[in-house]
Amino acid sequence: MRVGVIGAGAVGGVIAALADRAGHDVEVTARGAQLDAIEQRGLRLTGHWGEHTARPRASARLHADEAHQFDLVLLTVKAQDARPALEANASALAGVPLVVVQNGLGGAAAAAAQLPATPVVGALALFAASYLSPGEVSITTPASTYLGLPKATDARPARPADDAALALAERVLGALLPIERTPNFEGAQWTKLIVNQINALPAITGLAVQETITDPRLRAVLTASMREAVDVARATGVRFETLLGLSDPLLRAFSAAPEPLARLLPRLMGRRMGSTPNPGSTLQSIRRGQLTEIDHLNGAVVDAARALGREAPVNAALVELVHRVERETEFVAPDAVAAAVAAARRG
Ligand SMILES: NC(=O)C1=CN([C@@H]2O[C@H](COP(=O)(O)OP(=O)(O)OC[C@H]3O[C@@H](n4cnc5c(N)ncnc54)[C@H](OP(=O)(O)O)[C@@H]3O)[C@@H](O)[C@H]2O)C=CC1
Ligand SMILES: CC(C)(CO)C(=O)C(=O)O
Structure with missing residues (x-):
């Protein structure tokens, strides 16, 4: 062919x-x-x-x-x-x-x-x-x-x-x-967008996906951004398609669970990734001195929230931090990332 x-x-x-x-x-x-x-x-x-x-x-x-x-x-x-x-x-x-x-x-x-x-x-x-x-x-x-x-x-x-x-x-x-x-491609795209919440933190910190998940400060940020994205997706009326075992009921339970319990899901995703460091596609753009796709990843969550008259402050803060790294070509330390996201959540 x-x-x-x-x-x-x-x-x-x-x-x-x-x-x-x-x-x-x-x-x-x-x-x-x-x-x-x-x-x-x-x-x-x-x-x-x-x-x-x-x-x-x-x-x-x-x-x-x-x-x-x-x-x-x-x-x-x-x-x-x-x-x-x-x-x-x-x-x-x-x-x-x-x-x-x-x-x-x-x-x-x-x-x-x-x-x-x-x-x-x-x-x-x-x-x-x-x-x-x-x-x-x-x-x-x-x-x-x-x-x-x-x-x-x-x-x-x-x-x-x-x-x-x-x-x-x-x-x-x-x-x-x-x-x-998959018969429900839109639902699959949303599930993939939840998975792609792992992309922003490596692009911001320069760490591999697995390292960002191991760091408790960054895993808390990832958990918050994933839960926010799940809530926005559900508000649009989409039904998540199951990808890699991430099903609609599992993602709903993840969004409703107490935060310490919810943090187990990113940990599981990190384990499934194996031990070869994965920069994710967004950090790979940063390493090559290129603009990233972030407006189409966390930015898509922010846009979907806005279309519903809502806000997605965690995703918006991550978009802003990735753009800062694109502009300034300097990675941000985990404590500073956690502080910026906490400030965005307070409003
Ligand atoms: N990498 C991954 O693990 C995964 C990536 N994805 C998704 O797949 C898509 C591709 O990602 P990825 O492969 O990582 O991206 P890359 O940047 O590695 O690859 C894209 C390539 O296309 C080239 N390119 C861009 N525009 C043109 C053009 N007009 N003509 C010729 N070449 C062009 C780029 O060149 P240049 O470098 O000069 O821009 C680059 O070499 C993205 O949407 C990503 O999110 C999905 C799952 C996993
Ligand atoms: C599947 C995954 C999460 C692989 O890292 C990806 O989609 C990406 O890097 O953009």
């Missing part, structure tokens, strides 16, 4: 290497040092899903013409880069099934709105991938990826082509990595 990957960084690099290893004809887009490295030395995958050096065709944009179309394309850029990346590759995507692997709530729906002639499938990756250096990516925690369709709208009603794209993506990707299908 001819498989394209737009944005072969951590997640896209892993999927491109796995597709290459399975014998697919793979083409990726990348930029800067990553593009140079892939062109010169290939794409090196290490970690839990084995080792492989792929030699995909790599350039700034996908190449396709009528006689040489892609069978499946994945979009694996950070949320803030999605629109221009799709625009640059729009001619290769007409009528071609597109899988949008993106955290946050809006990625798949935005791609579907931007490309009306392209069948769009949403994907939520629960595995952790690290971009180690240009051309080198690694799986630090293996886990499933959940596929589903973005909610149909009046502007983009449900279409058989989208169901066919979902079945194709499940078959092709399912042969490469653990894949599950």
Whole structure:
């Protein structure tokens, strides 16, 4: 099959290497040092899903013409880069099934709105991938990826082509990595957004996810931000889809439990991550001197709260702290993080 990957960084690099290893004809887009490295030395995958050096065709944009179309394309850029990346590759995507692997709530729906002639499938990756250096990516925690369709709208009603794209993506990707299908993609996006509450504190402190969870001051902040996000999600009327054992009843119980009991859930999530330090995708952006996706993670909780006429002070404080680190390029000590969040909670 001819498989394209737009944005072969951590997640896209892993999927491109796995597709290459399975014998697919793979083409990726990348930029800067990553593009140079892939062109010169290939794409090196290490970690839990084995080792492989792929030699995909790599350039700034996908190449396709009528006689040489892609069978499946994945979009694996950070949320803030999605629109221009799709625009640059729009001619290769007409009528071609597109899988949008993106955290946050809006990625798949935005791609579907931007490309009306392209069948769009949403994907939520629960595995952790690290971009180690240009051309080198690694799986630090293996886990499933959940596929589903973005909610149909009046502007983009449900279409058989989208169901066919979902079945194709499940078959092709399912042969490469653990894949599950979810009928309630919106609920799955919200559950993933709860999981992604683990991203902000590493980006603010420079610590690995596991270290932020071990630190009692930071685990208290994480517990508060997760509970706030669960409460906002529930107020929108969404039903959480079960991901990694995080079910709707469990998340409701987590939000209602006394705080010391609730703190056990992040601890469990940290244990499941294993011992290889996971920076999370947000700290990886900071380490590369880039802007982060935080407005689409904790920022999505703040936006959803505002739409309901509510506030989400813990999530808002974490967004602000991540932006501070982006601006000032200095990490914040755990005590100062706890103090800033406590001040935000007091109002
Ligand atoms: N890393 C992880 O463990 C996980 C990440 N995710 C999600 O997956 C998505 C991708 O994350 P991740 O792989 O970590 O991100 P990365 O930043 O590692 O990868 C994205 C890549 O796309 C490149 N890129 C961006 N725009 C373009 C463009 N227009 N043309 C060509 N290349 C482009 C980036 O280049 P540059 O570096 O120059 O910006 C980068 O190499 C995010 O939504 C993230 O939240 C989900 C689960 C796990
Ligand atoms: C799955 C997880 C939490 C892996 O770290 C992730 O989505 C991310 O880093 O953005």
